[in-house]
Amino acid sequence: MLHNISHEDSNYITKIDRPQDYKYPCRSSDNYVPYPEDSLIKSRTIRVNVHFIDSTSAKYNIPEPKAETWAYHMIENANFRLRTNEQMNLPEGNETPCIPANYQYRLWKDDSTGLSVHYHYDDELYYMLTKGSGANNYDRKVINKYRIGEDSILNIFILPPHPDSIATGRYVASRSGISLGNSIKLTGPLSQGMKDWEMSTSVNHEAGHSFGLSHSWYKNDGCDDTPPNENCWSTMESGRCAGPTSNNMMDYNNSQMAITPCQLGKINMVMSDSRNTRRKLLVKDWCVKSSDVPITIHEDTSWKGYRDIDRDIIVESGTLSIYCKVSMAQGTKITIMPGATLTLLDAELYNDCGFQWEGIEVVQSKKEIGKFLMTGNAKISDIREKEDIMNK
Numbered sequence: 160m161l162h163n164i165s166h167e168d169s170n171y172i173t174k175i176d177r178p179q180d181y182k183y184p185c186r187s188s189d190n191y192v193p194y195p196e197d198s199l200i201k202s203r204t205i206r207v208n209v210h211f212i213d214s215t216s217a218k219y220n221i222p223e224p225k226a227e228t229w230a231y232h233m234i235e236n237a238n239f240r241l242r243t244n245e246q247m248n249l250p251e252g253n254e255t256p257c258i259p260a261n262y263q264y265r266l267w268k269d270d271s272t273g274l275s276v277h278y279h280y281d282d283e284l285y286y287m288l289t290k291g292s293g294a295n296n297y298d299r300k301v302i303n304k305y306r307i308g309e310d311s312i313l314n315i316f317i318l319p320p321h322p323d324s325i326a327t328g329r330y331v332a333s334r335s336g337i338s339l340g341n342s343i344k345l346t347g348p349l350s351q352g353m354k355d356w357e358m359s360t361s362v363n364h365e366a367g368h369s370f371g372l373s374h375s376w377y378k379n380d381g382c383d384d385t386p387p388n389e390n391c392w393s394t395m396e397s398g399r400c401a402g403p404t405s406n407n408m409m410d411y412n413n414s415q416m417a418i419t420p421c422q423l424g425k426i427n428m429v430m431s432d433s434r435n436t437r438r439k440l441l442v443k444d445w446c447v448k449s450s451d452v453p454i455t456i457h458e459d460t461s462w463k464g465y466r467d468i469d470r471d472i473i474v475e476s477g478t479l480s481i482y483c484k485v486s487m488a489q490g491t492k493i494t495i496m497p498g499a500t501l502t503l504l505d506a507e508l509y510n511d512c513g514f515q516w517e518g519i520e521v522v523q524s525k526k527e528i529g530k531f532l533m534t535g536n537a538k539i540s541d542i543r544e545k546e547d548i549m550n551k
């Protein structure tokens with residue numbers, strides 16, 4: 160016998176109190192580390208576009224005919240580095256797990272122009288200076304003027320240094336960047352033959368900032384697996400940079416090829432939080448059911464993070480305890496088999512895309528019935544309305 164539950168005052172829901180030892184786990188990045196064996200942490204795709212700005216003299220940036228290919232390679236190489244993820248250099252002899260990043264960038268065409276790479280000539284706003292009295296790295300004017308789809312696309316600006324600063328001989332046109340939320344500004348020796356892949360680690364570093372990471376050489380980055388360090392560009396023969404130096408993505412070094420589990424957890428927490436504006440930069444591929452293979456629960460299991468579920472869930476035996484908001488894709492349902500339990504601890508089951516899902520089925524046998532427990536603050540919403548009919 161089958162009972163369909165689509166609303167909270169169903170007779171088949173038992174209201175419970177929060178357990179005494181309850182701790183709110185949804186804002187703890189430990190619960191978002193994308194371990195390969197945890198298929199519940201989805202792979203994510205960040206929409207990006209790229210803007211090159213040059214003066215009308217067309218002398219200082221990557222030339223316009225080469226810009227699209229250059230941007231494409233820059234993004235491709237940044238994706239390659241994320242997939243590769245190298246073992247941390249620090250601390251020496253560490254056994255920090257090396258988990259491939261579960262996110263990639265995708266060049267995204269906007270609706271109005273059909274382009275993902277844009278080129279602008281602007282004598283006032285074409286440059287980026289990170290030091291000195293003319294420093295404008297924090298200035299948002301160029302962003303405000305040229306950004307496209309900024310609420311759903313990460314806008315990457317490629318800006319040359321100012322030629323007057325270069326002419327002084329005192330300004331080094333080194334690679335540098337800044338994250339200003341949904342936009343990133345990057346600069347480097349662009350007119351001096353800078354290679355596309357040389358900018359890729361800056362894309363990863365600044366996108367890391369946009370998705371919640373701090374510099375890792377400081378102690379207070381919130382991660383135990385990124386030890387404080389001297390932030391050395393490379394290893395030197397002697398002095399403070401003798402010995403192994405950092406290769407972390409969020410330090411300044413010639414590698415930036417390592418991201419730790421804690422850092423990935425922080426990024427994924429931002430990507431999973433429906434209230435975080437950065438989540439809107441992701442390709443929304445969790446809205447509708449995308450697999451006929453259900454998630455089957457056979458033993459006591461706790462989900463302690465926001466999750467986007469794109470398939471059915473069958474609680475076969477044991478208890479599935481859900482602690483945080485879980486988006487159920489359109490067309491999916493949860494089945495609680497006789498003797499098994501689903502518990503919502505202040506969690507909400509909903510659809511993140513404004514669609515409806517199929518709700519919860521409680522299965523009853525001659526001897527037993529599936530149990531559905533909810534605390535007072537738990538919610539179920541966006542369920543397609545059905546009658547509580549017995550189908551068998």
Ligand SMILES: [Zn+2]
Nearest residue numbers: 364365368374
């Ligand atoms: Zn930084």
